[in-house]
Amino acid sequence: MVTGGLTKFAKAHPEMDFRLMVKRAYDYALKGIPNLTKDRIDGTRISYFSDHFSRQLKAASMVQDYLGMNPKGSVRIEWGGATGGECFQAAYEAVASGRMDVCLAAGYETMSRVATWKGNEFIALASDTNFDFPLGGFYTGYYALMVVRHIYEYIRKSKLAHVTDEREAQRLAIAEGQRIMSWVSVKNHRNALHNPYAQYPKRVSVDDVLNSEMISYPLTREQICTMSDGAAVAILCDESRAREFTDKPVRVTGVGTGTDTMRLADRPFGKVPLFAHEKASDYAKLEYPGVHSFRAGRAAGLEAYRMAGITDPKRELDFIELHDAYASSEIQTYEDLGLCRYGEGYDFTLSGAPFLRGVDYGLDVPKAGEIPVNPSGGLIACGHPVGATGLMQGVFAFWQLQGTVRKHFGDGTLQIKDARRGAIHSHAGTGSAVTVSILERGFR
């Protein structure tokens, strides 16, 4: 990767349609590397999630057209919430296969063109329309079902095993889970105060998060990402050209993808695919993934880490930008990606490990800086314009690894000192598909 660009993510950008948003992000990306002109780009991969949002089919062709890329090769990428992450990997594949020397990955979503609850309906149409959608199709409801079980498996059965009254134990467990999920929300909103691209930067307390509106029990409004308008681009090329374009390229050293059943009801109850630091005996009594964990995320992590030669992700990664559409899924993803064992995600959060060192969260975070997660603010604070989101993570990771966060944000608070290797993680509905890509500093 040699450059990237973004628009500010916002509730609505009525003054720009999707073509102009992508153009602005593209112009920003090109500005930094004058040797890379349009004629050097061999083709594009363009991502957006839903035709419903813009009421324009084949909209990627209009982006290609607006950027003046015809007649170069292009294809539209769509893979639910993981659309942006897949687009990044599609551009990687175009270059790695030798088909292109230079490939532009561009993604966007304009979700403001319908009312929020209609937008939720469009998103829920990415669930089985025979069995799931007609029940009240609502993604926050699906993630709530997943986290209620996650809390049951990992708080009720362990920390609260001594409580004999089942209902009381579960009530206490959910309250504890809600409290810890709120830490994630506090972290991501707080980090975003230093990110000018973010939609909802703010200082919130655990109580503010808990007291915000209940959307689908036990998830409150502040624990959930929002609809957003935005675009992101990344330009990838082969190694020899990369040095011609920039003295600070970033290398893509691992890519992984995984999938799971569309219906939560069909998820199996089997065994955990293990990372090097785990033993089968750790999970002797665990039925996996059930609805409590994202098997697709584990599969994507295993593949990407293997390719990049990573055996202990917590030590060998300097940061992760992961898909926190819900505070719950950030905690579930810590476990999928091997930052801790299954069942340890809540304690891992409370240890402070995923927080940034030197940022005041109003929380006691003794292990802050161990493995910062979502230093940008993640989806919860940046917004989630679906087709752009995975590429946005790529751009944030790129700037981290280049050491140019201050230049692009006008504020260096979020710069992780000497960051050499990071991961980006993109996730589609209820974990039906996940991508993980490993990025490393490609210069000395």
Add this chain to the structure above:
Amino acid sequence: MKARPPTFEKFRDVQAELERSGAAIFHSPTGEDSLVIRYPYSIQYIHSYAEDSPFFLGLADGKLKGSKCTKKSCGFVYGTPRSHCMVCGSPTGWIDLPTTGRLHSWTTCHFGSEAFLKETPYNLALVEFEGVGSLLLVRLKDATESQCYVGMPVEARFDPNPKYSITDVWFVPRR
């Protein structure tokens, strides 16, 4: 010159104007004037349940149908039917599921998609059945947030006036 639609600096005011007159101008903080119009879209699908049809016809008869892999060495039993086995790829056959089960997980939705907003709050539940390898997602009625718990015994109810939808069945706490 013909009259221009009214101009607003707040997007929510633009949305309100669209409800009223169908057109408005959004004046952005960066100075551009964008013309915004109402643009309705509706469609009736000719939706076939195809291979899932026996399940939905079963609901109308007050029966909950699952499926079972026909391969002897597999025999996986599905709580949400599928006509081919996910494990081994063999065809499945229809079976009657128990009409009682337990909550595997649950939630109360206080908001929902536009189509379901008027029904909020409602409970969604994943039900597990004894001897069945996968779950079924349903509405859970007659139970408040404080009454629900993982493992709660529940039983099926069927709509006497079927709409041929998954909502023809719902579950209630077992009496």
